[in-house]
Amino acid sequence: AQKITQTQPGMFVQEKEAVTLDCTYDTSDPSYGLFWYKQPSSGEMIFLIYQGSYDQQNATEGRYSLNFQKARKSANLVISASQLGDSAMYFCAMKRGNQGGKLIFGQGTELSVKP
Amino acid sequence: DAGVTQSPTHLIKTRGQQVTLRCSPISGHKSVSWYQQVLGQGPQFIFQYYEKEERGRGNFPDRFSARQFPNYSSELNVNALLLGDSALYLCASSSGPQTNEKLFFGSGTQLSVL
Numbered sequence: 384a385q386k387i388t389q390t391q392p393g394m395f396v397q398e399k400e401a402v403t404l405d406c407t408y409d410t411s412d413p414s415y416g417l418f419w420y421k422q423p424s425s426g427e428m429i430f431l432i433y434q435g436s437y438d439q440q441n442a443t444e445g446r447y448s449l450n451f452q453k454a455r456k457s458a459n460l461v462i463s464a465s466q467l468g469d470s471a472m473y474f475c476a477m478k479r480g481n482q483g484g485k486l487i488f489g490q491g492t493e494l495s496v497k498p
Numbered sequence: 499d500a501g502v503t504q505s506p507t508h509l510i511k512t513r514g515q516q517v518t519l520r521c522s523p524i525s526g527h528k529s530v531s532w533y534q535q536v537l538g539q540g541p542q543f544i545f546q547y548y549e550k551e552e553r554g555r556g557n558f559p560d561r562f563s564a565r566q567f568p569n570y571s572s573e574l575n576v577n578a579l580l581l582g583d584s585a586l587y588l589c590a591s592s593s594g595p596q597t598n599e600k601l602f603f604g605s606g607t608q609l610s611v612l
Binding site: 387416418420425426427428429430433435474476478484485486487488489490491 | 530531533539540542548553586592598602603606608
């Protein structure tokens with residue numbers, strides 16, 4: 384069965400420092416996609432970054448990068464130079480190759496950025 | 499360009515009632531998916547529609563149904579509401595169903611069942 388595990392219910396980081404949010408996944412499909420979303424208190428899910436299972440390089444989007452370790456089945460999100468506005472819930476999610484619209488989400492990590 | 503829009507933003511219903519939630523995808527997107535997010539948990543997949551056909555269904559009872567219209571907007575219907583249906587309902591759109599297609603979410607409809 385496909386599963387996403389986020390083991391950090393809550394994290395604190397000092398403003399301007401980097402932080403890593405952990406995500407491990409379980410699938411037997413060779414083709415899959417991994418996503419990270421940010422959910423502020425307003426409720427909207429904001430897309431941050433995507434990594435495909437066949438991508439050779441780690442994905443980067445501005446201050447966000449994804450540390451993809453395929454053999455370990457991990458897809459950790461790294462946020463550099465944290466800002467107060469980064470305080471939110473962060474969800475890791477996976478999409479199987481043959482199930483286009485179905486994302487499987489983890490439980491989320493609540494990130495708090497301290498001034 | 500407008501993002502994914504959902505209506506209404508908040509809704510209060512009583513047990514046994516029926517509810518309809520609406521979603522308009524990003525212009526040009528033909529795939530719409532629905533998710534239920536109970537407080538403190540990650541979203542759970544309910545349905546996906548692509549080109550007006552159901553492409554996937556999650557583990558939800560038959561009280562949940564959906565459809566997609568020719569303009570690619572979508573409705574989610576829930577009949578015989580239960581207290582446990584209280585949740586944030588999120589709609590997501592994408593260009594298509596492929597693995598690398600990114601899903602973009604709306605702000606959701608907060609449903610409270612009393």
